[in-house]
Amino acid sequence: MGRDAYGMRAKVYDRVVEPMNAPLRRVARRMCPPEPGWTVLDIGCGTGAALAEYADAGCQVIGVDTSPAMIEAARQRLGSDADLRLAEGAHLPVDDSTADLVLVSLVLHSISRSDAVALLREAARVLAPGGRVLVTDFGTDGLRFPRGWATRAFTAVAEILAGPRHAGNALAYLRHGGLRPLAEEAGLTVSAQRPSAGGNITLALLTA
Numbered sequence: 001m002g003r004d005a006y007g008m009r010a011k012v013y014d015r016v017v018e019p020m021n022a023p024l025r026r027v028a029r030r031m032c033p034p035e036p037g038w039t040v041l042d043i044g045c046g047t048g049a050a051l052a053e054y055a056d057a058g059c060q061v062i063g064v065d066t067s068p069a070m071i072e073a074a075r076q077r078l079g080s081d082a083d084l085r086l087a088e089g090a091h092l093p094v095d096d097s098t099a100d101l102v103l104v105s106l107v108l109h110s111i112s113r114s115d116a117v118a119l120l121r122e123a124a125r126v127l128a129p130g131g132r133v134l135v136t137d138f139g140t141d142g143l144r145f146p147r148g149w150a151t152r153a154f155t156a157v158a159e160i161l162a163g164p165r166h167a168g169n170a171l172a173y174l175r176h177g178g179l180r181p182l183a184e185e186a187g188l189t190v191s192a193q194r195p196s197a198g199g200n201i202t203l204a205l206l207t208a
Helices: 007-016 018-031 049-056 068-078 113-126 147-161 164-175 179-185
Strands: 039-043 060-065 083-086 099-105 127-138 189-196 201-207
Touching (some): 018 099, 039 049, 039 113, 049 060, 049 099, 060 068, 099 113, 113 127, 127 179, 147 164, 179 201
Parallel strands (some): 039 060, 060 083, 099 127
Antiparallel strands (some): 127 201, 189 201
8 A cells, every 4th residue: 555645634634624624514514414313424534523423413424535544533533433444546445325425525626537526426326315415625606705715715725735636636626617517427416505615615415
């Protein structure tokens, strides 16, 4: 296995990134309130913050990430019995028709277009009947001044600091229209959409 690109980031993720992600998760839960008994799959689960919230709501949770360091951080948060799985590329180590809700938060912009489409196809594969995919990612419907402009500038700096490949993928994601064309190519339909952070972020519910 190659070097874990998120190894160092996992150590500071909760202190640096979580204060920005927590408000987005609150919007996401209002947009699709969890129901006890649901199986919730978080693709790119990071340190497990979202999984902990859905577990507290009575859901069965599964976390998937490509980073061993992030999986370990999530296990420390959720406990040794947590269902956390290491993924290779866009393939999800999850059975068909498993999840009532699939979370994909700030992942699609960070990977290549072909991988983003493949990941959304995998998300559709693992959806249980009537299930939905809840995506949080960069918005492409226009920024509102001043908040949208300010947050886009901040995230642009963060993408550049993440490395040239990451920044290039993010730029391509925005240039090609963001989520909607990816969802359509993956055979998913955008059933609801909500802007956040002044238009810098979009939350969308997708159905198969």
